[in-house]
Amino acid sequence: MSSPDPAPRALNAWPKSVQEKIETLTARQAALRAKVQRAQSDEALTRARLSAALMDALAARCEAEARARVGALAHWRAQAISGQRPARRNRHRRRAEKLVVRLGGGPLVVAASGLWLSGGRQVSAIAAYVGRGVDPTAQPHALFDQAFYLERYPDVAAAGLCPLVHYILQGGAELRDPHPLFNARFYVEHNRIDLGETGLTPLEHYMRIGAFAGLDPHPLFRTDHYLTQAVDLFGAREAPLAHFLRVGAASGLSPHPLFEPAYYASQLGGEVAANPLLHFLLEGSARGLKPNPLFDPAWFARTYPDFAGQEALTAFAWRGRDAGLSPGPWFDGGAHVAKGGTSGEGLDPLTDYLWGGAWRVGESAPGLHTSAYLVAHPELAATGQTPLGHWAARNPPGG
Structure with a gap:
């Protein structure tokens, strides 16, 4: 007859011999190990379910x-009813404008x-502005930064022509920027056909047509993003x-x-920066x-010397998708694009990551696993912050 199983005795009875003590310890270790393994499996399953739920919620x-x-x-x-489409500004009209200016009709x-920008034409106010000539402190009531224009293009002051008049007659056609937040070449690149049909300068087109069609005036100003905040x-x-x-920057609204x-x-x-984006660009x-x-x-x-002379964030937002550029040492833009990021909306890699790519593409940096990070920081589900952004904000370079 075979001897009885020692496990029940080892677990439930006090051992009397060395052999029984060994058997008891062995059985208890095995039971404890099994219990720990079951707990670990349950915890891993719970974490996996929590991670999946958080990923789904954030997506x-x-x-x-x-x-x-x-x-929006x-x-x-x-x-946004834009009114009657302006008459085409053709070659004859441009010649007439130059003649009017020579005769003193700049206003x-x-x-x-x-x-x-004021209601009506307000010719008297315009005349007072034009009369100040190339004074850098004379700011027109327009989306035109006089001091910026004179500093960027010193030949305007040398010509002695009122800067806004210069822009209308010449600067617009030469794709000069009338304001730090209006990038003429960017605007023309995206709206070349309609600009050719209207004959308007880029700024005129934006103020009379483009703004109300939801067009973007600068790589760092996304109209759709801004409209979800500026409900007024x-x-x-x-x-x-x-x-x-006028009010958005001072209210803390994000332009991009x-x-x-x-x-x-x-x-x-x-x-203190009244307009943080302008402060950043300038x-x-x-x-x-x-x-x-x-x-x-x-x-x-x-990292990208080919963009020397260009403001870095502007270059990235404008050209990031085409070249798979990276925004910093922690985010590989090319890898993100290769994994399927930026598909559909034509976004730069980082904007795509912030706008949902974090949950579609997965791992955003070597060693930083999105699902595991989410479980460790479930508060991200409430804030919507991405794992890499959350980590980078707490681990600045040299910090």
Whole structure:
């Protein structure tokens, strides 16, 4: 007859011999090991389910935000009645404008351009502005930065012509930028056909047609992104960029998903920037200040010397998809594109990541696994912040 199984005795009876003690310890270790394994399996399953649920929730959130952008843009286009399409500004009209200016009619040319923002033509106010000539402190009531234009194009001051008049007669055709947030070459690249049909300068086209069609005036100003924040724009006849310059920037509204005003302002110390994006473009980028935790202007400039002379974030937002550019040392733009990022909307790699690619593409940096990071930081489900952005904000270079 075989001896009875020692396990029940080992687990439930006090051992009397060395052999029984060994058997008891062995059985207890085996039972404990099995219990730990079951607990670990249950925990792993729970974590996997939690991770999947969080990923689904965040992906759904991004999809809802995408629908909101599409809906806001469609609503804007439907309600922003642009009025009668302006007559074509042909060669004969341009010659007539030059003649009028030579005869002292610069204010009339400005009024006819539609660039003056006040209601009506207000010829007297325009005449007072034009009369100040190349004074850099004379700022027209238009989406035109006089001091910027004179500094960027010193030949304008040498010509002695009122800067806004110069832009209308000559600068627009030469694709000069009338404002730091209006990139003429970018605007022409995306709207070349209609600009050719109307004969308008890029800024005239934006203020009279493009703004109300939802067109973007600069690589760092996305109209669809801005409209979801500036709800008071609906029902008002104001260009989104003009609204941003008037009240949006001071209210902390974001002009582009790659620019986080509060994060940027946190790097300024006691310095105050009335318009954080303008401060970044004119000064902060060159100082290496970051527009968001994942974009490093200094790193970008060192890594992509072909863009020397161009502001880094602007270049990335404009050309990032075409070249698979990376925004910093922690995010591989080319790898993101290769995995399917930026498909569909033509976004740069980082914007795609922030707008849902984090949950579609998966791993965003070597060693940083999205699902595992989410489980460790479930609070991201409430904030919508991406794992890599959350990590980078807490681990700045040299920190």
